[in-house]
Amino acid sequence: MTLAEAPMQRERATTIYEKSKVGRRAAVLPDAGVPETPIEDLIPANLLRGEPPNLPEIAEPEIVRHYNRLSRRNFDLDSGFYPLGSCTMKHNPRLNERVAALPGHARLHPAQDPRRAQGALELMWLLQESLAEICGLPSVSLQPSAGSHGELAGLLLTRAYHADRNEVRTKVLAPDTSHGTNPASVTMAGYEVVKVATNQRGGVDMDDLRARIAEDPDQIACLMLTNPNTLGLFDENIEEIAALIHAAGGTLYYDGANLNAIMGRTRPGDMGFDIVHLNLHKSFSQPHGGGGPGAGPIAVSERIEPFLPRPQVVRREGSGGPGPGFDLDFDRPRSIGRLRGFQGNFGVFVRSYAYILSLGSDGLAETSETAVLNANYLKARLAAGRAGERLPVAFDRHCMHEFVLSGRPMKNELGLATLDLAKRLLDFGFHPPTVYFPLLVDEALMVEPTETETKESLDAFADAIEEILTEAEADPELARNAPYSTPVRRLDEVRATRRPVVRQAFGAGGGDGGAAAETDFDDATSPADSDA
């Protein structure tokens, strides 16, 4: 053991399976309290399992220790600044956790008779109303489970809308700055992606857009846009864009991942969008949970409304009881149908509605204003220092809630890749920005501070970047070999893709841990690339 070695580095990763010992257990189950009929007498032997699954055998104290220790091997939003662009890592108010855990919410069965789930349905209805108002669109479905699910829903709605008009359209336009889920959703919805170029100001290249449309106007089903886009820039031509798409007969889809920039200031509906998805785990403070849960409600215009997923939460005047009643409406003949089971991620709705109530409409507007202010302040701080030359902002305009830097000069002049900078930031106690996205920016760093960060955090981050660039001028190796203080250091990601080991091996039966044959595309792109 070297003296220096950080305790977490000393502690080698050990899985809960490796900690388990035959015969140990935490759970003590109640007696069945009914005849102990042999299972074989109740279910034919050929349908029964032989050996029980190799689950851990371990008592509660060690389970708690195991996961507590693991938790300390995570950097989280409550550990420090987490400017992961496009992900809106804003503070998660603990009040929301408290209200979501109320038994009336947490223990309510999803198949409960709506007459005995009025509170839950009312909350969903009120959230729908609030989101509709925020988006400037008349109707909302809360069903999609996350943003990409909302995108798929939007594309299926587009298809249904055109089909209803006996139109068949095959192409969906998306800027080259679009998020990966956009093109992935397009393919999954059976459309073909047509890339639209970005202009000098970081917005949609209008000539290119016109050209793409002109190629085949009546094949254009939809344009998917993020506004502000993934460069953090608000598209100045949005009205003209909307007009062009509508003229071609397509729908206009708003990727709401960046709503945190505009809440209470402008509304997608007013910009002419037909379909919007929101990420409740971004703009509305649902904790990210290490990669979910989230929710991706969609808001739509009148012409799209008839096709919304089933069921819809509706408010019915005087349905038996006193006052209005809330219900699930399945009677929607033109609906695209279900996108998932039951009514959606209700627990997320509770948190998001609590968040909306805590802030009120003024608070939401202030949220976006502060998010934009923080981003512009940090952008200016960085422009002033060494980052100004080594990490110039990709498109030099006032940004909205986030901005994108290019590490190209840093790479050329110091031999430091964006990845190196990111890894070195770990030693300074910061989560790095989103890296290598958007793709059109070389060595991109996408920085989103959010409204819940203090000036001190922003300054400390800017200072760290400055310090890293300074030390790199003296010795670039320092960053190239970073990080130093984390539980593990640079991990071999290529191997994890070439010869994946995706489960614990148990020798007998456990298999070799799932090593799989290599394939042609396994490193089509360096796994180092990662984004939100």
Next chain:
Amino acid sequence: MTLAEAPMQRERATTIYEKSKVGRRAAVLPDAGVPETPIEDLIPANLLRGEPPNLPEIAEPEIVRHYNRLSRRNFDLDSGFYPLGSCTMKHNPRLNERVAALPGHARLHPAQDPRRAQGALELMWLLQESLAEICGLPSVSLQPSAGSHGELAGLLLTRAYHADRNEVRTKVLAPDTSHGTNPASVTMAGYEVVKVATNQRGGVDMDDLRARIAEDPDQIACLMLTNPNTLGLFDENIEEIAALIHAAGGTLYYDGANLNAIMGRTRPGDMGFDIVHLNLHKSFSQPHGGGGPGAGPIAVSERIEPFLPRPQVVRREGSGGPGPGFDLDFDRPRSIGRLRGFQGNFGVFVRSYAYILSLGSDGLAETSETAVLNANYLKARLAAGRAGERLPVAFDRHCMHEFVLSGRPMKNELGLATLDLAKRLLDFGFHPPTVYFPLLVDEALMVEPTETETKESLDAFADAIEEILTEAEADPELARNAPYSTPVRRLDEVRATRRPVVRQAFGAGGGDGGAAAETDFDDATSPADSDA
């Protein structure tokens, strides 16, 4: 920044006051909703405060980060092995936290009419009954807030008992192995401590005991005993001891801190004790909370019962309502009176009763058996290795739930103090045992593994001791300068006593942080000494 420096070491301690900025806040209060009368019109100006207190000005996100980060600067029971002798650091089942938080418990006002607090009173009554059964004594008061509070109660009961018989007695006997709270409580209760020697087997020296009694039999008010005692040894002469004290007319007090060794196997009442305190935060799994809360209920014999504190929780047959009712009985003319406000640490009672219900009487017996087995296993493991010579067990007998080693040979032969060993253990990820207690053992290490530790934990601890002794043979400096991996390293405790700084200084008004004059006794004992 040195590369090696652990992140926590790099992060210098910064208080929440140092993080606060004028005008920031987390709380938003409701409007009073009543006339905004100037406060001066309601309370005379001379009774009002000028400047508000210098509380932090900081928003919720930074409060959460601050305390989350601080929390990671603690080693806790869920981080690893915590064999702090005499403290019974056993696992704290999370189920107990859940039941204690139920609104019916957590939101019940202590002055609630007993007729509307029947559930809480019944729980307290049931806990009294359970503890009485465990102690083998007829009556229990839950009022004392911790062990030392229970000790004081026991001594006040003794005084009341003798006073009731028109006796005035001045002396309380206690073995030299007794815990510091015992003599401290004796003085606080207005008695004089008379030390009783320990014999070769680690028990009460019977001749010395007889001598002390003989000196002045009718001055002997009480003998305070821990059994097993702080050496982890069960006193073989307990019956004879009881007889001697009773013959002298004194009461026999049982310090129940070590109850974890005997639950369900033997009972203080059966050994002849008149008064027992229990530490619910030790034997009954109330989390230690960084130094409380706890509870120190007392169980007493019939002759002591009339003097128990007020109020007592009682069960009354057919008191109006259907079935028996529960009540607070204030009508106890011979009671010593209150020891605190209201009814005691109810939240602790809920957790402890949940613990008792989860284990049942067999489970409690198994608990103690396993605690004793774990201690003897670890004692044997250590005897086998280098510790056998360098850290011999102080009294070589089968121990109960804990055992005491002496670091004297280690100190003489390797120049390693017990403190050095303790500090080096920190680098290995263990909480050290209790050190320098009991006082009669030179360079003492008091090891209590508890029943909730696995064989692997015990082995790992024994291996660590072996490794430390081995490395010390090569280079004692290593341990003398330990720890290396902790957020801070050896701290200057003498300075903290000589020139105490006990609060944040705010320049103006804040004072210089409370530096105080030195006194004669400020380092009568090295502050390094510490115990449970």
Next chain:
Amino acid sequence: EQVTFLGAGMYDHYVPAIVDAITSRSEFLTPYTPYQPEISQGGLQVMFEFQTAMSELTGLPVSNAGLYEGPSSVASAGYLAMGATKRSRFVVSRGLHPHSRETLATYSVGYGAEVVEVGLDGGVTDAAALAAAVDGETAAVFLQSPNFLGAVEDVEALGAAAKEHGALLVVACDPMTLGILKPPGEAGADIALGEGQPLGNRLDFGGPSFGFFCATEAQIRRMPGRIAGETEDVDGRRGFVLALQTREQHIRREKATNNICTAQALNALAAMVHLAWLGREGFRELGELLVRRTAYARERLAAVDGVELLHDAPVVREFAVRLDAPVDRVLDRVAERGIAAGYALGRDYEEFDDGLLVAITERRTPAQIDELAEALGAAIAAERGAKVADNATNAPQSTSERVTA
């Protein structure tokens, strides 16, 4: 609080306190997807442990780290099957959860697949009809076991048709039954998936929970969702990373194997903690407890006048009965006694409009089961009486005015 016998895919299990204690830790609650493995080893190792557990449960070597929930996982399996077989026809058992069938249909309109449904016979999938429906154009056969009516399907036998024609066999399952039932992997499934809620997750009126998704080695590079993999760092220390990212939207964009990004990591953690708490033995014991209490409940209810079994196929934790009285009205009457008697099959199966689906968990005591039987009997008797009255005077029953769901 109501005593509920509602199931239909989500179940009222006891969740130990340590699940909340662990999932509420900021370090698990507030970070995002582990893109920076050096500071995300906690979350990544949890994924790896979770994948191992689901792989053990299903008997398939590859598991992802979780998807949104059950039905959308079924739809994602369809997308995978199309890519794997270059075919676009699905044969689906009517025993598959109605929400899964509807979701699969919704997605199919998008990625362009045809869905053919095969009916039930005696509570289980009609084997002959299934064999007849599968052909050389079939991309996948979708079964559920236990199926929506609670019946355990003979996956191995039914799957033969799929094997024969080179279609993938996709089996949806209830993870809580896998301590008892033969793992789908052993029964020939290429993909085993399902709704994860029964493992450590609240009911939450339907979400958030998670979907699990396991497959054979052959499909590893077509899997949807995140997958953690074991690797080493520059110093040779063991560590975990997001493996096979080259399947994913953020790398492959329009060529990705799925569009999912944010999933349900925290819910998968809850499942892992619950499974660790149950442990190898406890998990099997819980399965046995469910089988026995369910058998008891099935017998008790069948003995009630006006109640008969809808099928007598073997069941684990849920079963279906027919009521000799309008189901909705009976449910209303029983609800007045603080009991949710079960799920009205008429919601989804017109052929079973007199059907009631009753679910059992370890929280449902024999005493509660007895009370349910008693309450059902009383409600049916009362409804029969009311009916007689009805026919006499054609007065409409106020209880019949119900907001349908």
Next chain:
Amino acid sequence: EQVTFLGAGMYDHYVPAIVDAITSRSEFLTPYTPYQPEISQGGLQVMFEFQTAMSELTGLPVSNAGLYEGPSSVASAGYLAMGATKRSRFVVSRGLHPHSRETLATYSVGYGAEVVEVGLDGGVTDAAALAAAVDGETAAVFLQSPNFLGAVEDVEALGAAAKEHGALLVVACDPMTLGILKPPGEAGADIALGEGQPLGNRLDFGGPSFGFFCATEAQIRRMPGRIAGETEDVDGRRGFVLALQTREQHIRREKATNNICTAQALNALAAMVHLAWLGREGFRELGELLVRRTAYARERLAAVDGVELLHDAPVVREFAVRLDAPVDRVLDRVAERGIAAGYALGRDYEEFDDGLLVAITERRTPAQIDELAEALGAAIAAERGAKVADNATNAPQSTSERVTA
């Protein structure tokens, strides 16, 4: 849930969710006293921050890290005073919480002190009687402000007698009032202490909470309980340790300044988080809100027929009234409307057996206050009616059968 106007030392305040989120972290919940400072910096720094906060609230330079609760802290102050003055006579205001007076008496029998009580006049301590009671043998004078009847005492004026005779002035106070009221330290107190529950702690039927204890520099080495102190480590890093351990039982044994060992660290953390959440401005605003709502409530109740003020001394958050009907019966009637109207002073003060103590927190809305007034009026009227009936037919009132507390 009942709407409660009960106070008497413990109050139904709103506790923000972050308090639970932080106190439930294992790292705070499960360690013991920080004997090993290198691995206990979290807990030690919390103590230091807490000490600073209590010192700021009370206006005294030295605070410990907390004691059991309020009344036992009063008794510990007595023990300190005996050691400091070598005297053994206590003069105690009858305005001191009855539990504190009784606890002080219980302890005094042990450490051998005499307790002399001074009565109230117009709701506040009888200044003349107090001055007369204090003499050269007096170790300490004990006051409470606001006192048990809610009245704000003129601590400065009353304290003069203590100063004059070299006795320590011990002031018990409600921490929630210290954003408004002059800090005891500024009013001449040598020791300020009290019940900490109002700060971040649940009601929990009376505990666990904590007691705070602050004093002048002169008493620092006689303080009871743990005290964290700032220091440096061998590398010059700032850190915290348990300071002045040489006062404590584990070092000094029978010569220790107190016998306390395990105290209430977690409850003190809850208080610190609550105070940080309220913040400098919020804490004062909350005090103002309490003063104004209490003034409103006092006015509303005084206007009720059959209710009159028990005293008209200034109050912050609690006040006393007299009822023209048996208090217990009125409480019972009001309770039937889901309201706990307050604390029956007759429990502790025979001279006030018609007295009711009413407490206000930010959770008690003006609407609830109005309802209380209305309910009290109705209950009193009903009781008067019942009384008339009573006198007519000497039938005993069933409502009068009450288990007394």
